[in-house]
């Protein structure tokens with residue numbers, strides 16, 4: 193199946209930054225498929241999302257060898273055409289349930305704005321009410337008259353999902369959609385999102401720093417470190433046979449509900465930015481001279497693409513487990 | 514641990530806030546005990562009252578009812594006058610490490626400040642104590658001259674912990690102290706808390722909304738829902754044999770970093786407004802009966818071993834778990 197989204201060599205530089213925030217990122221996303229972008233704070237996850245939807249300020253430089261969505265070149269598309277595409281075909285939801293809503297307007301008025309922008313108001317009114325019910329907002333007609341402060345964080349995120357999916361987009365970019373929510377509400381929202389995704393054959397790009405959420409949701413995962421994809425592959429293979437020290441380090445550091453407790457967690461050291469060579473070298477116990485002089489290219493190894501000179505050794509002899 | 518006399522005891526605490534026309538019962542009934550050197554974990558969803566409990570313990574809020582005793586003495590009595598002894602014995606670490614520090618003061622100054630205020634050290638002794646504290650949290654002594662914005666979030670949290678340790682407290686109140694940190698930094702700071710417990714026998718009230726974090730650190734734990742304790746007991750008992758439907762839901766909602774071992778979430782009803790009578794969890798509880806909607810359940814022993822101190826506040830703790838806590842999907 194040909195991908196609906198194809199990204200090659202995406203590089204994003206903020207003005208006055210000495211290194212790109214996103215550096216040579218590439219992936220394909222098939223219709224109805226899910227991909228996750230994981231990494232620690234500042235690794236460039238949100239920048240990838242913003243670049244794809246071209247929501248970055250024009251002073252930010254975005255380069256790519258290819259950035260195609262449903263056959264359109266997203267970088268070459270004129271503003272108006274891009275706006276229309278975004279309103280109907282690409283939906284986005286963000287982390288902060290409160291920050292994403294205007295406190296001085298009703299939930300209904302804000303959802304209607306989205307439909308108007310897509311040219312689908314009032315045609316999709318009934319569908320909006322249906323979707324609100326589906327995501328668990330009872331008596332939606334009455335609740336649409338409420339202001340955001342009358343909703344809990346979880347309800348705002350549900351209303352956001354209904355609003356994002358009512359235009360029947362083919363791609364949903366969700367940047368930390370559940371990070372501000374409690375575990376029980378998070379699990380509920382992820383389930384709703386997954387049901388609707390399957391029903392609408394929606395492709396999902398999930399951005400998250402939470403390796404549990406990614407394990408639950410995504411078929412394919414990209415691990416980002418300082419703007420570079422250090423490892424990518426099918427989620428199951430990546431979690432089971434991580435070949436990059438950074439992937440291993442992230443997985444090993446997560447406290448769990450099973451297994452030993454009250455023992456030291458394997459914790460990667462912190463590092464400094466490096467110029468040239470492997471981006472991870474300053475934190476990597478396995479680093480050698482080669483790592484400091486030459487940047488490792490991504491190679492396919494046991495099902496994942498891994499950018500480490502010594503991935504075979506690292507996989508055989510995990511650095512952190 | 515249970516044989517020692519308690520370091521801190523909270524008995525039937527209540528705290529209600531009034532915000533305009535509304536009254537919020539932030540803490541409706543909380544009792545818990547912390548023994549010397551013990552880490553007690555406190556979990557619960559946002560708004561369940563965790564920080565209010567922390568603030569009551571720190572003496573930043575006064576309870577409407579109930580009592581706090583430290584080493585057997587009522588807190589109200591300990592806080593009369595300057596309350597200096599209590600305030601040096603009980604220290605806090607909060608969520609945002611950079612904001613918790615004074616941006617105009619160097620890291621070294623921030624760590625020295627409590628020692629100066631409490632006249633615990635000065636001159637050369639002060640400098641060497643600051644260096645020792647930096648060492649205890651694994652920070653390079655050269656960081657003492659930096660300002661908060663010149664260090665990383667993880668370094669700033671270490672500095673806050675060093676400052677909290679300056680007066681050799683017997684209790685640390687940690688309110689979401691690792692929640693804002695990246696996993697690798699979070700793991701380092703969690704390791705530091707364990708090391709502090711082992712080396713200095715410091716007790717902790719460790720508050721987090723993240724169950725796996727609390728399970729990893731705590732010797733015993735307390736689960737709050739809507740201002741009340743719904744379950745408490747030794748950490749293993751609560752995590753491996755949860756008896757309250759909310760604890761079960763929380764465990765089934767916690768997603769491990771493993772695509773092949775995802776939990777099957779127990780069924781739950783979608784949330785509605787909190788009821789003002791009966792069990793506050795009833796609107797989300799698939800086991801709720803009429804009794805649950807009228808009578809507030811009381812915390813009672815559920816442990817199979819006598820004296821295991823595992824208790825839950827639910828009328829139906831006899832019902833077997835609705836889903837295995839963790840199962841292959």
Ligand SMILES: Nc1ncnc2c1ncn2[C@@H]1O[C@H](COP(=O)(O)OP(=O)(O)OP(=O)(O)O)[C@@H](O)[C@H]1O
Nearest residue numbers: 206207213231232233234235236237238239240401
């Ligand atoms: N508007 C901006 N101007 C300049 N630099 C920026 C801007 N936004 C982000 N950056 C920088 O770009 C890098 C990537 O940031 P980004 O927000 O994409 O990371 P992230 O992975 O989404 O992090 P988080 O998990 O904290 O959301 C960081 O070094 C950040 O400081």
Ligand SMILES: Nc1ncnc2c1ncn2[C@@H]1O[C@H](COP(=O)(O)OP(=O)(O)OP(=O)(O)O)[C@@H](O)[C@H]1O
Nearest residue numbers: 530532537539558559560561562563564565566722
């Ligand atoms: N000073 C205050 N005035 C009014 N209401 C308050 C005040 N402090 C807390 N509350 C309310 O009391 C309840 C409990 O709040 P608390 O901060 O203790 O919860 P929490 O469990 O710490 O939540 P979180 O996980 O979001 O930090 C909430 O409904 C909150 O809005």
Ligand code: SF4
Nearest residue numbers: 470473476483500501
């Ligand atoms: S290339 Fe070298 S420094 Fe980079 S991750 Fe691999 S071993 Fe470590």
Ligand code: SF4
Nearest residue numbers: 792795798805827828
């Ligand atoms: S008391 Fe009733 S409603 Fe409350 S948790 Fe137990 S079974 Fe559910």
Ligand SMILES: [Mg+2]
Nearest residue numbers: 237238239367
């Ligand atoms: Mg981000």
Ligand SMILES: [Mg+2]
Nearest residue numbers: 563564565688
């Ligand atoms: Mg709190």
